[in-house]
Amino acid sequence: xxxxxKIPKEEGEPKKSLASTRGxxxxxxxxxxxxxxxxxxxAAFPGSRVIYYNDDFVAINDLxxxxxxxxxxxxxxxxxxxxxxxxxxxxSLLASVQAExxxxxxxxxxxxQRRYGRFSAQDRERxxxxxxxxxxxxxxxxxxxxxxxxxxxxxxxAHPSMNDLHVHILAPDMVSECMRHRKHYTSFNTxxxxxxxDFPLAKDDPRRxxxxxxxxxxxxxxxxxxxxFLNKFKQLKEHLVEEFEEWKKE
Amino acid sequence: xxxxxKIPKEEGEPKKSLASTRGxxxxxxxxxxxxxxxxxxxAAFPGSRVIYYNDDFVAINDLxxxxxxxxxxxxxxxxxxxxxxxxxxxxSLLASVQAExxxxxxxxxxxxQRRYGRFSAQDRERxxxxxxxxxxxxxxxxxxxxxxxxxxxxxxxAHPSMNDLHVHILAPDMVSECMRHRKHYTSFNTxxxxxxxDFPLAKDDPRRxxxxxxxxxxxxxxxxxxxxFLNKFKQLKEHLVEEFEEWKKE
DNA sequence: TATTCCGATAGTGAC
DNA sequence: GTCACTATCGGAATGAG
Numbered sequence: 122x123x124x125x126x127k128i129p130k131e132e133g134e135p136k137k138s139l140a141s142t143r144g145x146x147x148x149x150x151x152x153x154x155x156x157x158x159x160x161x162x163x164a165a166f167p168g169s170r171v172i173y174y175n176d177d178f179v180a181i182n183d184l185x186x187x188x189x190x191x192x193x194x195x196x197x198x199x200x201x202x203x204x205x206x207x208x209x210x211x212x213s214l215l216a217s218v219q220a221e222x223x224x225x226x227x228x229x230x231x232x233x234q235r236r237y238g239r240f241s242a243q244d245r246e247r248x249x250x251x252x253x254x255x256x257x258x259x260x261x262x263x264x265x266x267x268x269x270x271x272x273x274x275x276x277x278x279a280h281p282s283m284n285d286l287h288v289h290i291l292a293p294d295m296v297s298e299c300m301r302h303r304k305h306y307t308s309f310n311t312x313x314x315x316x317x318x319d320f321p322l323a324k325d326d327p328r329r330x331x332x333x334x335x336x337x338x339x340x341x342x343x344x345x346x347x348x349x350f351l352n353k354f355k356q357l358k359e360h361l362v363e364e365f366e367e368w369k370k371e
Numbered sequence: 372x373x374x375x376x377k378i379p380k381e382e383g384e385p386k387k388s389l390a391s392t393r394g395x396x397x398x399x400x401x402x403x404x405x406x407x408x409x410x411x412x413x414a415a416f417p418g419s420r421v422i423y424y425n426d427d428f429v430a431i432n433d434l435x436x437x438x439x440x441x442x443x444x445x446x447x448x449x450x451x452x453x454x455x456x457x458x459x460x461x462x463s464l465l466a467s468v469q470a471e472x473x474x475x476x477x478x479x480x481x482x483x484q485r486r487y488g489r490f491s492a493q494d495r496e497r498x499x500x501x502x503x504x505x506x507x508x509x510x511x512x513x514x515x516x517x518x519x520x521x522x523x524x525x526x527x528x529a530h531p532s533m534n535d536l537h538v539h540i541l542a543p544d545m546v547s548e549c550m551r552h553r554k555h556y557t558s559f560n561t562x563x564x565x566x567x568x569d570f571p572l573a574k575d576d577p578r579r580x581x582x583x584x585x586x587x588x589x590x591x592x593x594x595x596x597x598x599x600f601l602n603k604f605k606q607l608k609e610h611l612v613e614e615f616e617e618w619k620k621e
Numbered sequence: 622t623a624t625t626c627c628g629a630t631a632g633t634g635a636c
Numbered sequence: 637g638t639c640a641c642t643a644t645c646g647g648a649a650t651g652a653g
Binding site: 531 | 637639
């Protein structure tokens with residue numbers, strides 16, 4: 122019935138090459154340092170994983186996406202080895218990351234519109250025009266349609282698993298074969314995800330000293346309808362597929 | 372590597388017929404009442420499960436044996452619906468059960484000798500005579516050999532899962548494909564198993580009011596060498612196979 | 622707090 | 637406390653040549 126979940130793997134990018142790209146650092150390579158290879162030499166990855174890069178950032182598709190669209194923004198700075206809360210104490214870096222995040226959010230929103238706009242009530246007029254099903258005055262600006270950007274989840278984990286600074290940007294659907302454990306869900310649907318817009322954090326922001334475990338032991342709550350699934354992860358997963366279908370139609 | 376455990380099933384004895392033999396009682400049939408069918412009409416079971424029966428007892432092979440030999444003694448009395456601790460407050464029944472248990476133990480011990488005597492150091496001389504490898508004076512009594520009876524586990528569970536009174540008699544090896552959960556092990560290797568010889572229990576015997584759960588949460592201890600396997604049930608299972616081989620050689 | 626693999630643990634239903 | 641089935645929960649290793 123349910124197909125065996127595929128292990129994400131991209132052309133020319135087996136795990137071995139992740140390590141070998143680090144050359145002399147191979148001996149100290151750890152799974153949690155895997156993102157460093159992208160900021161070190163993004164051009165070394167010929168597959169579709171790197172979305173774009175410039176002097177200061179690399180944007181990649183998450184290797185284990187937890188939603189239908191899930192990308193990471195990687196700042197190319199020595200500060201990236203710090204915990205995000207510490208790194209973002211640097212106002213210059215924070216401003217830079219927030220600006221680049223805004224750009225990447227726009228890109229992701231465009232991708233959502235491309236994928237799901239045809240199902241969306243809010244995008245209907247815009248889609249009809251684009252499809253030539255509705256007349257539109259030449260040169261007149263298209264209706265803006267659905268604001269996909271405002272629905273995105275954007276932020277850093279309070280206790281990241283990967284050592285290099287990375288900002289998550291993802292659709293809210295949580296529909297993915299890589300969504301396998303309850304922690305995958307809670308890490309994006311509790312205060313364990315700290316919105317990039319919330320920085321700089323106040324000195325007394327409770328998220329600075331999270332009881333990390335607590336967030337992950339919370340009941341599983343549907344992000345869209347609020348239904349409580351307690352610890353029934355599989356039932357939540359099935360529900361998320363249904364919510365995804367409805368969400369696209371908004 | 373490891374074959375899929377087989378589901379015990381005997382010829383002409385599917386579960387449905389267990390129920391149907393109870394006729395009008397079918398509607399109230401519960402899994403936990405399955406043993407009642409044997410005392411009700413032991414002749415209705417043509418397979419090898421019934422070892423013998425008489426007016427007062429039925430001896431059967433356990434459908435889910437937890438050792439290489441594992442039989443049950445079922446008293447044919449209305450008292451069999453009582454908890455064993457209460458049923459054995461009846462001195463007449465207790466004496467009767469203890470006497471029949473002694474007979475069945477002898478039968479089981481004979482079966483162990485038949486199966487494993489050829490491997491046993493204590494049975495070596497006896498086996499050699501029986502095989503004609505050693506001269507023996509005609510009419511002279513054979514050496515008695517190993518006392519297999521004294522190694523048997525014999526008793527009732529402090530909280531039986533089947534509602535009809537049954538006395539377990541089994542080899543100590545705990546080697547069986549039906550030994551699948553840690554509770555299967557602890558139920559025969561802690562005070563949760565109350566020896567039939569210990570009845571009548573003293574009024575203040577602590578086993579009368581067992582913290583049932585406690586016995587099943589104990590560490591897993593090898594019955595033969597005393598090694599502690601904590602909660603590593605699979606490792607214990609592998610170890611039990613090795614101990615079984617050594618035990619046969621005693 | 623990543624992944625995967627394996628195994629221990631827990632809840633359900635059986636008629 | 638039986639069984640079997642499913643799913644949840646938990647620890648350990650993970651690279652490299």
